[in-house]
Amino acid sequence: MIVDNDLLSIQQARILAENAFEAQKKLAGFPQEKLDSIVELLADTVEKYAKELALLSHHETDSGKWEDKLVKNLFVCRQVRSHLKGMRCVGVISEDPQEQITDIGVPVGVIIALCPETSPVSTTVYNTLIAIKSGNAIVFSPHPEAARCTSRVLDIMIEAAESHGLPEGSLSYLETVTESGTVELMNHRSASLIMVTGVPEMLQAAYEAGKPVIYGGTGNGPAFIERSADIKQAVKDIITSKTFDNGIAPSAEQSIVVDSCIAQEVRQHLQCYGGYFMSECEAQKLAELFFGSNGQRKKGMSGQSAEVLARRAGFNIPENTTVLVAERKFVCETDPYYKEFLAPVLALYVENDWMHACEKCIELLLHEKNAHSLVIHSNDKEVIYQFALKKPVGRLLVNTPATFGGMGATTNLFPSMTLGSSSAGRGITSDNVSPMNLIYIRKVGYGVRQMEGAASAEYAPSTEGSKNKEYNDSSVAEVIRLILKKAIEAIDDPADRS
Structure with missing residues (x-):
């Protein structure tokens, strides 16, 4: 029987995206402590397979050194894991009693992740840890030249995480990898954010999906x-x-x-x-x-x-x-x-x-x-x-x-395997990508002053500039009252709007 891999990949992409959307609704209700316990389990589990995965990725991609790939795998399972411990990404993440401001961390939803041929295992593990840490579902499109080692590490993590309560579908990957399937994933209505790590040939397609894009690319980095x-x-x-x-x-x-x-x-x-x-x-x-x-x-x-x-x-x-x-x-x-x-x-x-x-x-x-x-x-x-x-x-x-400083091993930059490219807008961040790049922050502001009569207060401009109430900053309420007054006048008379 002849199988159309493009059609099969597209159908898989739709199913994965829809399942991830439903799973993330459940995941969004998990407290930080529950998410952290899953992250800890994932890091522990992958560490046991770190050498096997390093050898597998080296054999499949025929590049680099397996010993150094092992170092990267252990870096994620140990140093990154340690850095993530104690971070609050969901729920109340900070409070300022003096200013009466509270920050609530909210997951972005479903993340579509494209991983590179160069560091397939360590990047996949890293992106999984930060996605789960921040309450997001994540669907991977493995690099075709590293599909075997990527699927292997994902299978290991999926089995471990789901046995520990991760909703089924929260972590998944495209098994039949084609460009059409990957594009379908990125364009699916359930996708909230796209992470393109080391796959520049897919960057334009990611932009065209109309979603926020985190681009972890490469480039000619000089050393002076x-x-x-x-x-x-x-x-x-x-x-x-x-x-x-x-x-x-x-x-x-x-x-x-x-x-x-x-x-x-x-x-x-x-x-x-x-x-x-x-x-x-x-x-x-x-x-x-x-x-x-x-x-x-x-x-x-x-x-x-x-x-x-x-x-x-x-x-x-x-x-x-x-x-x-x-x-x-x-x-x-x-x-x-x-x-x-x-x-x-x-x-x-x-x-x-x-x-x-x-x-x-x-x-x-x-x-x-x-x-x-x-x-x-x-x-x-x-x-x-x-x-x-x-x-x-x-x-x-x-x-x-540069290799070790960039990933945060020899610097105090966030330890990361996905490094944002460019300060000139080729993605939504140039950070060492962390869980904080995968949430949005809901601001809670408590009332700290009254505005009695702000909307009805008379405002009579003076001809004496120094006495003009518009420029009198003696009180915050006065300034705000003037702003509201002008806004109401503009609504009443649209012709006066500028």
Whole structure:
């Protein structure tokens, strides 16, 4: 029998979305304590399978290192879990007795989540934990290249959570994954919010669904080494970050921008830590492996080691090589090194001073438009502040490996596997996405003053500006009375409205 996978996927999407909508109604009635107990159980359960899942995802995607994928799985099950403990996301989440303001956390509803090929298990677990923590149902569309490991971890979590009282349908996934089914999920009337993590090719379809979109993307994140930096430590941080899981972390450095007066020292340290400087011919051969003549990324190259990449490109490198470095002068459309490689490959740019470096970083960030993360290694607070003020970027990381700083392991940013991209609007947040991004806050304000006669009070403007009641701020009630008076007059006489 011939099966139309598109139609099957669309039908599954409709059923999953409708079931999630009904399940979330029940979930919305759960107190924070009950939600927390499910989150704890999920983290405990996944931790028991962390190594198996790391091996499975490495085998299925053929990218990265299983040992580093294990680190990410444990990071979510331990550090994230610890950070979530005690957070209040639903019900009364804060009270200000002095101002008499109360905040009520309300789940957004049904979340549609698209997860990446690069970190399928840890991202899926993370998004599940923060969704359940905040009282939301979540439906996943696995990446086609990582469907097996994603479905495996979801099956583990669904069985554990439902046995602990999670309403059936609150956590689910598309089994027949097609683009049509994923689009149907995002467009379904039951969907409240869309999370697109590391799947840029589906971003436009997510926008067109007309729902709020959280975009956790990637992008060419530069690292600037300024002359006041601890140069040896800066280079070590960059190499450590870029070699973790063979460079596929979303916040990992894609290029280095260096102050010219320290450029030679940076080159020496890069070589000491295993950096191999490619000739222009070698750099061209490597780029051709990653990108076609139309600029489109080729499959099968992300997350490969430096050794594998060099062998495929047809040149020899020393045994201790950790990253491949291409020295560049300009950022332009014809040079593929302005793009992200998602592999242990770095472009190196040298600039005369921090101001020129600032412009180079902006060029790199804007070329791919995602503006994910930027790293600066510096001990000059003024330079750091100037970078923070001027860069069109989601997060600025200072004196830390980008991979670990971005995910909150070596910084006090929220520990997260979904990092919002851009401060310029490619999603509703550029935060390290947390449960607080998956709720809206209902404000409760108590009356603290009376407004007797506010609507009927006479207002006679004076010709003396300094005595004009309109500008008399002696009491809050007087100001509000004037506003109400004008509003009533505008309603009475529409012609006077401006």
